[in-house]
Amino acid sequence: MSPRSSAQFEEMREEKKTLIMDAALEQFSNVGFHATTITRIARHAGISKGLMYNYFKSKEDLLAAILNRSFTEIYGTFNPDHDSKLTPAEFELFIRQVFSLFREKRQFWKLLLRIMMQQGVYENLLSEEKMPISVSGTPLREFSENMIMLLAEYFASKQESAGTDYNPTTEMLMFTNTIKGFAMTYLFADEHYQGDYFEKMIEALIKRYK
Amino acid sequence: MSPRSSAQFEEMREEKKTLIMDAALEQFSNVGFHATTITRIARHAGISKGLMYNYFKSKEDLLAAILNRSFTEIYGTFNPDHDSKLTPAEFELFIRQVFSLFREKRQFWKLLLRIMMQQGVYENLLSEEKMPISVSGTPLREFSENMIMLLAEYFASKQESAGTDYNPTTEMLMFTNTIKGFAMTYLFADEHYQGDYFEKMIEALIKRYK
DNA sequence: TAACTTTGACCGACCGTTCAATCAAAGAGC
DNA sequence: GCTCTTTGATTGAACGGTCGGTCAAAGTTA
Numbered sequence: 001m002s003p004r005s006s007a008q009f010e011e012m013r014e015e016k017k018t019l020i021m022d023a024a025l026e027q028f029s030n031v032g033f034h035a036t037t038i039t040r041i042a043r044h045a046g047i048s049k050g051l052m053y054n055y056f057k058s059k060e061d062l063l064a065a066i067l068n069r070s071f072t073e074i075y076g077t078f079n080p081d082h083d084s085k086l087t088p089a090e091f092e093l094f095i096r097q098v099f100s101l102f103r104e105k106r107q108f109w110k111l112l113l114r115i116m117m118q119q120g121v122y123e124n125l126l127s128e129e130k131m132p133i134s135v136s137g138t139p140l141r142e143f144s145e146n147m148i149m150l151l152a153e154y155f156a157s158k159q160e161s162a163g164t165d166y167n168p169t170t171e172m173l174m175f176t177n178t179i180k181g182f183a184m185t186y187l188f189a190d191e192h193y194q195g196d197y198f199e200k201m202i203e204a205l206i207k208r209y210k
Numbered sequence: 211m212s213p214r215s216s217a218q219f220e221e222m223r224e225e226k227k228t229l230i231m232d233a234a235l236e237q238f239s240n241v242g243f244h245a246t247t248i249t250r251i252a253r254h255a256g257i258s259k260g261l262m263y264n265y266f267k268s269k270e271d272l273l274a275a276i277l278n279r280s281f282t283e284i285y286g287t288f289n290p291d292h293d294s295k296l297t298p299a300e301f302e303l304f305i306r307q308v309f310s311l312f313r314e315k316r317q318f319w320k321l322l323l324r325i326m327m328q329q330g331v332y333e334n335l336l337s338e339e340k341m342p343i344s345v346s347g348t349p350l351r352e353f354s355e356n357m358i359m360l361l362a363e364y365f366a367s368k369q370e371s372a373g374t375d376y377n378p379t380t381e382m383l384m385f386t387n388t389i390k391g392f393a394m395t396y397l398f399a400d401e402h403y404q405g406d407y408f409e410k411m412i413e414a415l416i417k418r419y420k
Numbered sequence: 421t422a423a424c425t426t427t428g429a430c431c432g433a434c435c436g437t438t439c440a441a442t443c444a445a446a447g448a449g450c
Numbered sequence: 451g452c453t454c455t456t457t458g459a460t461t462g463a464a465c466g467g468t469c470g471g472t473c474a475a476a477g478t479t480a
Contacts, residue, residue, distance in 0.1 A: 035328075038435085038437080047461090049436095050462065116399075167410070170410050170414045173411060183391075185386075185390060249470095259428070260426075260428065261426055261427075263470095263471065
């Protein structure tokens, strides 16, 4: 260890990495991973092409770092205290949090949607050996599965107060598909969601599925 | 015009073009437009790389031809007689037709979803000067707008028999978003839709939004 | 033979990646 | 404070490889 590699220099290095990752995320989400060149990223980050490789091993490594950071940020906003069942109030909060994340982490979601549409890429990139993301000590995959289970239980619990032809599985599919469809439209064709449609969709979802 | 370019030879030429387009569509939808190479398309079509350029000007021209063909096929299945208002029975038929198309033209929809997520690509490719698609003499854009108008009118007409807090615009957004979300999940992660979930989603949509 | 189809070696362009050279800044010796 | 040394961040030309696209030549058909 040289005297230069102190905590202060590590911090500066992290700041530079953040700068590059921000520029890359913007390009990846708008232009696409394959279509984005290293030169383009470097130009937007205000650095030279070669310097990128001092901070990231490769273009793929850069992508992995971006996804890792975003997942950690996003899953960190959810309160992991929900070991017990979901109450209607918590369900409503969940919806509002999800929509807030669409707004705040817009570029990440665009990138993620794109990546999930490439066969195999998602599984390879997010395999636990390649990218061991964990939220409060819980691996990402387990965290996601818990969330889905929680939602499934919530819709199952609504069966008592619903009619006889209520199907919790179908109901949950309708719910999740509505959110997915909204995300797609909002992220890639925002001109339709100017004004108050964003909020109206939240209220409509809560009213219908809470 | 040479004597070889008779109707019979034109037909053979069209068959060859179809062969190439089929192979290209499969690759574009699974691997992506940028990631698919001409060599790969040629290999899957059973021809040489150079021959592709006897039938299509460029890779982009090939993509445009595929989209053109698919749009014509798909919009042709819809009965364009709906100048008047949509009845509930017609609305139900519409849903069933849309879902049938998801099944039958699966690869095209995958490709289309991908393309719509590239900023500017969709507008450039489908501009009327570059790709003058028309369905029964009506330009594609006009045809789509008519469909949306028809749906909007249908949801507006339901206001009379609904409660006071019924919002036709929001209701239509919920409806279209649910379909979009289903399409995304079905097209890119079909393992979740094995079994009868496909049919169950159709019935649930009809029951809720008819 | 003449007209047309088909091939695949080849081209220039551009990609991600490397690396020798540069340079500003911090340390060391005085 | 001044000079010299050391450091590692930074640059951009260059590299190997691959891409979309071209074309002379071989093959095919009539």
